[in-house]
Amino acid sequence: MTLPTPATLFDTLDATWPPERYQQQGDWLLRIGGDGGSRVNCATPMVDAPDLSGCGPLISVRGAQGDLDAQLDAAGYRIKDACRLMVVRSADLAAQLPAGPRTIAGDGPIARMLEIWQAGGIGPARLAIMNRANAPKSYIAGRVGDRPAGCIYVGAKGNVAMLHALEVATEHRRKGLARDLVAACGHWAAQNNAEWLSLIVTEANTGAHALYSNMGFTDIGGYHYRKMEEAQ
Template sequence: MSPDVHTLYAVTEGTWPPAACRSLGAVVIRDGQGGGKRVSAATVCGPVTAEDLPRAEEAMRALGQSPLFQIRQGDEALDALLAAQGYGVVDPVNLYAAPVAGLISETTPKVSTFTIWEPLEIMREIWAEGGIGPDRIRVMERAASPKTGLLGRHDNHPAATGFVAIHGGVAMVHALEVRAAHRRAGMGRLLMIQAAHWAATEGASHLAVICTQANTAANGLYVAMGFAHIGQYHYRQKD
């Protein structure tokens, strides 16, 4: 049975964790320390009113972060409240999952993909080319094991990298980046297959991935590989 969307929300946080989090009433405030929206966005664990928002906004600003909420399935009332307060929608995201057993029937060509931890300098360079800098690498370092980095080679050159970690028996791929000169060569698919083989050795039942809805090429890849669309989330951000 595929994990449900709430399971994948937990896997996302377990494999891509904030530096710290604390509760202000029903609002969970995350300290992302520059690691991006996913580790900086507030979420809620109960009803929130317009009177609750200023305190949450103040807490986020105190961390040097703009007011930002992640809107998950079941947060429709919060979504409407934030819209009324002038928060705009940012980066709708799809969550996908597939059984590991169905992915490992395929293997990658020899010396084309590798699992490596700690990241090599070339992996850091590829991430940096895609805008994934030291703050996001520190997110990877915070994730509890089992975890590993992914490295792909194409035409005898380092071509792609990624990160995968396991939480609750589900492996999730993050920060998948393919160098511009090696795109359309199937490197994204090969790294996902490599991630599945690694996940199988670690006993994970499913491989999951997050993808912005605007990234049509990546969404198409995951669907073509047999990943099921489990759900979505989006952000509401105040300028």
């Protein structure tokens, strides 16, 4: 079994969670995404030994780049949000989807999904990211009883899909709904010719790590951000 590479997952990330625009500045590719968070507002080097001029305040250091890390550290960029890349075969995950209408996939979010996302800190800027993604995608709601209680977004590029924005309403957590939503993403991926489902999770989120590992996800590598330390 040949797992997707981290580079493939980064391509999937850019396709399914895109910035508003890209800008080349010196040796750097800048992502510009307003209030959409780090993933759409970071720079990545376009050469092996980049000049730091024009790199901006937030850098995504992808994989083992010891020389770049040392260079950024010396320039006052400090580590922020170390993350892990995880993948699972979509068909294996789809097999974990429970019988019955616990999850419903659609082409856009319903009102209750927007409420759940908003309560979890996923506001208009991140919803705009989902909307502008020019890739096969789906919005999936999860139910407890007859009412939507959680939601997730998933998109694909080629053979790899990636899930984002998993959120379960506070009063409905610890009922297995997060697991069902992740499995539903695997089902959607398999139905849309994406052999693999991937995700990104921060190293600090140990609860999510436990869930994903238990569901069969494999950690294939990591990355972190470096942010310019503000002057005191």
